[in-house]
Amino acid sequence: MHVAGSIHADVASPAPVWLEKPSDANALDPKLWSISTTRADSGELRIGGLGVNELVERVGTPAYVIDEADFWERVERWKGAFDGWQIYYAGKAFLTTKIARWIDKAGLSLDVCSLGELTVALAAGFDPARIGMHGNNKTEQELRIGIEKGVGRIILDSFDEIERVERLAQEYGVVVPVMIRATTGVEAHTHEYIATAHDDQKFGFATTGGTALVALMRCYHSPRLNLLGVHSHIGSQIYDTDGFEVAARRTLKLFKQFQDATGEQITTLDLGGGFGIAYTSADTPADPETLAPALRDIIIHESRGYGIDVPELSIEPGRAIIGSAGTALYQVGTVKEVDLGGSESRTYISVDGGMSDNIRPALYGAEYSAVLGNRASGVAPKLSRVVGLHCESGDILVRDVFLPGDTGIGDIIAVPASGAYSRSMASNYNHTPRPPVVSVADGKIETLLRRETLEDMLRLDVGYEGSADE
Ligand SMILES: Cc1ncc(COP(=O)(O)O)c(C=O)c1O
Numbered sequence: 001m002h003v004a005g006s007i008h009a010d011v012a013s014p015a016p017v018w019l020e021k022p023s024d025a026n027a028l029d030p031k032l033w034s035i036s037t038t039r040a041d042s043g044e045l046r047i048g049g050l051g052v053n054e055l056v057e058r059v060g061t062p063a064y065v066i067d068e069a070d071f072w073e074r075v076e077r078w079k080g081a082f083d084g085w086q087i088y089y090a091g092k093a094f095l096t097t098k099i100a101r102w103i104d105k106a107g108l109s110l111d112v113c114s115l116g117e118l119t120v121a122l123a124a125g126f127d128p129a130r131i132g133m134h135g136n137n138k139t140e141q142e143l144r145i146g147i148e149k150g151v152g153r154i155i156l157d158s159f160d161e162i163e164r165v166e167r168l169a170q171e172y173g174v175v176v177p178v179m180i181r182a183t184t185g186v187e188a189h190t191h192e193y194i195a196t197a198h199d200d201q202k203f204g205f206a207t208t209g210g211t212a213l214v215a216l217m218r219c220y221h222s223p224r225l226n227l228l229g230v231h232s233h234i235g236s237q238i239y240d241t242d243g244f245e246v247a248a249r250r251t252l253k254l255f256k257q258f259q260d261a262t263g264e265q266i267t268t269l270d271l272g273g274g275f276g277i278a279y280t281s282a283d284t285p286a287d288p289e290t291l292a293p294a295l296r297d298i299i300i301h302e303s304r305g306y307g308i309d310v311p312e313l314s315i316e317p318g319r320a321i322i323g324s325a326g327t328a329l330y331q332v333g334t335v336k337e338v339d340l341g342g343s344e345s346r347t348y349i350s351v352d353g354g355m356s357d358n359i360r361p362a363l364y365g366a367e368y369s370a371v372l373g374n375r376a377s378g379v380a381p382k383l384s385r386v387v388g389l390h391c392e393s394g395d396i397l398v399r400d401v402f403l404p405g406d407t408g409i410g411d412i413i414a415v416p417a418s419g420a421y422s423r424s425m426a427s428n429y430n431h432t433p434r435p436p437v438v439s440v441a442d443g444k445i446e447t448l449l450r451r452e453t454l455e456d457m458l459r460l461d462v463g464y465e466g467s468a469d470e
Pocket residue numbers: 090092093111134233235236237272273274275316317318319320420
């Protein structure tokens with residue numbers, strides 16, 4: 001590792017082992033790009049029937065583009081594969097009122113995990129009965145709104161919250177449908193998972209040590225709570241079912257303990273989200289058609305083992321629904337060649353966005369890929385790093401990618417798999433306005449979120465003459 005830390009360049013090996021030098025840097029790996037993305041004969045990318053040059057002219061850069069056809073195709077595949085399961089789209093991946101309406105039209109339910117997400121869902125007219133409320137520190141205001149509107153389930157995360165919801169239910173004279181969030185000691189990521197006997201983190205009730213069972217019993221004995229079941233979320237970017245298997249075993253053991261204690265069975269098990277997508281050509285996520293039967297088999301097998309009925313099942317995919325539909329478009333501002341010693345060099349390509357619109361590389365070391373979007377190039381590809389405009393050397397968007405050697409000022413860099421956890425996690429770092437999100441379909445553009453302006457930001461600054469507070 002570099003002496004200055006892991007986010008700095010490691011000069012000993014400029015390209016990671018997984019990154020192959022492409023014979024054609026213009027080629028699009030279909031597993032990375034949204035369904036309607038193609039490279040036109042002219043060389044430019046086309047998304048949703050629109051050329052990237054026209055998109056950039058009309059929307060500007062940086063910008064996030066959601067391919068509507070990709071969204072619907074994925075929704076249909078997940079619904080088909082997980083037939084009989086309830087699917088809650090995880091709004092944290094990306095949520096606007098229009099996305100909430102698409103989710104509604106698709107017949108999916110919606111997982112929200114903050115007052116903000118709940119507000120967007122309700123503003124979209126989303127049926128509260130199909131909303132699940134998450135969060136380890138839901139505010140009283142948030143819970144009140146959820147209860148008043150009649151949300152379908154509140155996923156309880158602490159004993160304090162059980163008391164709070166019970167008190168509010170009493171005040172409103174209602175019975176509130178709840179689940180408890182169980183933490184199983186399983187943390188899963190891509191093909192790996194760790195399974196410990198403890199869970200040293202902020203979410204939920206641990207299955208080990210009996211805490212989750214105590215929480216279940218507490219809800220069961222409350223006349224104001226309708227205990228639906230147990231929720232377990234084990235991680236993100238998960239590519240296979242191994243981690244889910246351990247988590248399911250531990251969760252269903254809890255079902256059995258509950259049944260032994262009460263003589264009754266809880267009905268619902270939610271396995272959470274975390275189903276991975278491909279960000280680079282090296283990524284190999286399982287598709288829903290493989291995941292669904294494997295997960296069902298695991299649940300059936302484990303339920304039989306414990307002598308309990310197979311529960312009703314639900315999942316909460318976010319990234320797997322919206323992630324691959326999104327493409328980020330940036331414009332190149334400067335290009336710098338950095339000599340790495342020997343015959344090695346790296347091209348630093350600075351674009352007009354960065355960690356303020358996509359924090360994932362800096363936050364998690366997330367890898368991405370990219371191509372030249374506005375044109376094709378016959379120039380040999382060079383090892384490049386796409387970086388942002390922010391005042392941080394860790395402000396990296398695509399750490400390692402081979403881009404045509406003539407990539408230059410004014411070119412458009414397109415980053416696939418950008419629909420989830422990028423714009424939704426965006427900040428105003430360095431007073432940078434957040435980019436817009438548009439959807440494209442059949443040659444038409446619709447704005448989901450408009451571009452933030454400098455004026456928008458100044459209006460929050462009460463020292464500014466034109467502040468909203470004036
Ligand atoms: C409880 C819960 N459900 C669902 C999700 C969605 O995860 P993903 O978008 O990776 O499917 C998350 C993500 O953090 C989560 O915490």
